[in-house]
Amino acid sequence: MNINNVELERTAVNQSQYPTEKKPEAAFVGRSNVGKSSLLNYLVNRKSLARTSSSPGKTRGINFYNVEDKLYFVDLPGYGYAKVSRNEKDFWAKMINEYLHTREELKLIVLLVDIRHQPTELDHIMLEWIRHSGLDLVVAATKADKITKSAISEQLEVISKALVLTEMDTIIPVSSSKKFGRDELWEVLREKLRV
Numbered sequence: 001m002n003i004n005n006v007e008l009e010r011t012a013v014n015q016s017q018y019p020t021e022k023k024p025e026a027a028f029v030g031r032s033n034v035g036k037s038s039l040l041n042y043l044v045n046r047k048s049l050a051r052t053s054s055s056p057g058k059t060r061g062i063n064f065y066n067v068e069d070k071l072y073f074v075d076l077p078g079y080g081y082a083k084v085s086r087n088e089k090d091f092w093a094k095m096i097n098e099y100l101h102t103r104e105e106l107k108l109i110v111l112l113v114d115i116r117h118q119p120t121e122l123d124h125i126m127l128e129w130i131r132h133s134g135l136d137l138v139v140a141a142t143k144a145d146k147i148t149k150s151a152i153s154e155q156l157e158v159i160s161k162a163l164v165l166t167e168m169d170t171i172i173p174v175s176s177s178k179k180f181g182r183d184e185l186w187e188v189l190r191e192k193l194r195v
Contacts, residue, residue: 030112032078042176145175
């Protein structure tokens with residue numbers, strides 16, 4: 001997709017603040033510091049639309065990015081971030097659960113995992129929720145530039161086995177710094193969101 005117009009339309013912490021336009025949504029989920037903001041910027045050819053940080057926990061609300069007035073990319077706060085209070089963790093969990101369980105416009109979940117590591121327990125919990133929800137899923141294996149090209153397919157196999165992915169599931173290696181995986185991911189996004 002050729003992206004000319006994209007903007008952060010709003011940041012929400014509860015259902016009353018979600019956009020009211022009925023556009024299909026793809027939610028980006030993953031542990032803190034897995035590269036959600038970097039991937040979002042890469043997908044829409046922007047350097048700093050979504051704020052990136054080397055320290056985890058930068059995204060504190062649910063960010064709705066309006067892409068070409070056709071769809072929303074929804075950036076959810078990362079899970080598993082340890083350096084916040086229990087109250088803040090509970091607030092984030094409630095906010096994320098409310099969005100995932102109530103949003104009719106949500107059509108696809110992009111689960112980000114770091115290609116260098118085994119999926120975490122929280123990744124498994126998120127995947128179980130996605131399976132029970134019946135929503136479409138694509139796994140984006142981020143930071144693929146951090147390993148050798150020859151190791152990519154081996155690591156994809158490790159992640160696929162760990163998450164018990166099926167032939168119906170898609171896993172795509174991506175690197176926002178070395179610029180690969182964008183076209184493959186967009187192909188899935190267009191198909192699943194029908195845009």
